[in-house]
Amino acid sequence: MRKKSSKRFANMPNPLGLESAEDGLLGGRVDWRQLARSFFDAPPEQVARALLGKILVRRNGGERLAGRIVETEAYLGEHDPAAHAASGRTARNAVLYGPPGHAYVYSIYGLHYCINVSCLPEGIPGCVLLRALEPLEGMDAMRRNRGFSASAAIRQLASGPGKLCQAFGITRAADNDLDLTGADSSLGFVEDGFQGGDIRVTPRIGIRKATDLPLRFFLAGHACVSAAGRK
DNA sequence: ATAAGGATGACCT
DNA sequence: GGTCATCCTTATA
Numbered sequence: 001m002r003k004k005s006s007k008r009f010a011n012m013p014n015p016l017g018l019e020s021a022e023d024g025l026l027g028g029r030v031d032w033r034q035l036a037r038s039f040f041d042a043p044p045e046q047v048a049r050a051l052l053g054k055i056l057v058r059r060n061g062g063e064r065l066a067g068r069i070v071e072t073e074a075y076l077g078e079h080d081p082a083a084h085a086a087s088g089r090t091a092r093n094a095v096l097y098g099p100p101g102h103a104y105v106y107s108i109y110g111l112h113y114c115i116n117v118s119c120l121p122e123g124i125p126g127c128v129l130l131r132a133l134e135p136l137e138g139m140d141a142m143r144r145n146r147g148f149s150a151s152a153a154i155r156q157l158a159s160g161p162g163k164l165c166q167a168f169g170i171t172r173a174a175d176n177d178l179d180l181t182g183a184d185s186s187l188g189f190v191e192d193g194f195q196g197g198d199i200r201v202t203p204r205i206g207i208r209k210a211t212d213l214p215l216r217f218f219l220a221g222h223a224c225v226s227a228a229g230r231k
Numbered sequence: 232a233t234a235a236g237g238a239t240g241a242c243c244t
Numbered sequence: 245g246g247t248c249a250t251c252c253t254t255a256t257a
Contacts, residue, residue: 073252075252082252083252084239084252087240087241090239090240091239092238092239092240106238106239106252107237107238107239108237108238108251108252108253109235109236109237109238109251109253109254110235110236110237110238110251111235111236111237111253111254112253112254114252114253116252129252131252160253160254161252161253162253162254163253163254172238204252205252205253206251206252206253207251207252208250208251226253227254228253228254
């Protein structure tokens with residue numbers, strides 16, 4: 001059974017040549033070429049852009065979850081009023097000052113988790129927030145983690161930063177400060193050669209400060225971009 | 232539109 | 245020490 005892709009999404013390159021599972025999705029296949037620490041040893045705005053199209057992978061024993069990143073935000077250093085590093089180093093944000101490529105997980109609104117990747121060399125804070133991804137592997141486990149039925153649409157599984165963490169079972173207790181570039185880490189990034197199509201840039205979502213800075217990046221027209229700001 | 236709900240940091244004593 | 249406003253959100257109506 002073939003599904004046609006949506007008109008909006010028709011021009012999105014799909015180098016793998018695979019059929020999308022649902023309208024507005026890319027589909028794809030997960031290869032193992034893990035991103036190295038040097039990838040993250042760079043300014044957040046550069047890493048945020050470069051992470052679009054890369055794949056987040058979680059290994060849970062025999063189970064593997066994977067999804068293509070479609071939406072990110074850059075958070076800068078102490079000069080960025082919206083960043084957690086804005087008022088200097090604290091116990092909570094210490095990971096931001098550590099080596100690049102580590103997970104900074106925090107809880108928000110007492111209800112959800114958000115995951116960031118630390119950037120820049122040790123001692124210099126900065127990170128990229130993972131806001132949304134397109135599930136590629138382990139959709140059934142993601143549905144379970146999200147409390148959805150087996151027929152729930154792929155696009156609802158990880159189309160927001162809190163949803164993404166819930167789908168992947170990411171928590172502060174288990175995953176904060178995890179080295180995402182480690183060969184044995186349960187969480188990491190891989191790349192499969194996909195070069196993101198049309199990248200859109202807007203101000204960041206859900207913040208009160210520095211609302212004018214264009215630091216949010218997403219794949220234009222992708223169905224899994226968070227509902228808070230598809231435009 | 233709004234409720235849910237907890238950790239954190241700022242700012243006091 | 246204590247209090248209080250804030251917060252990189254989501255699922256409901």
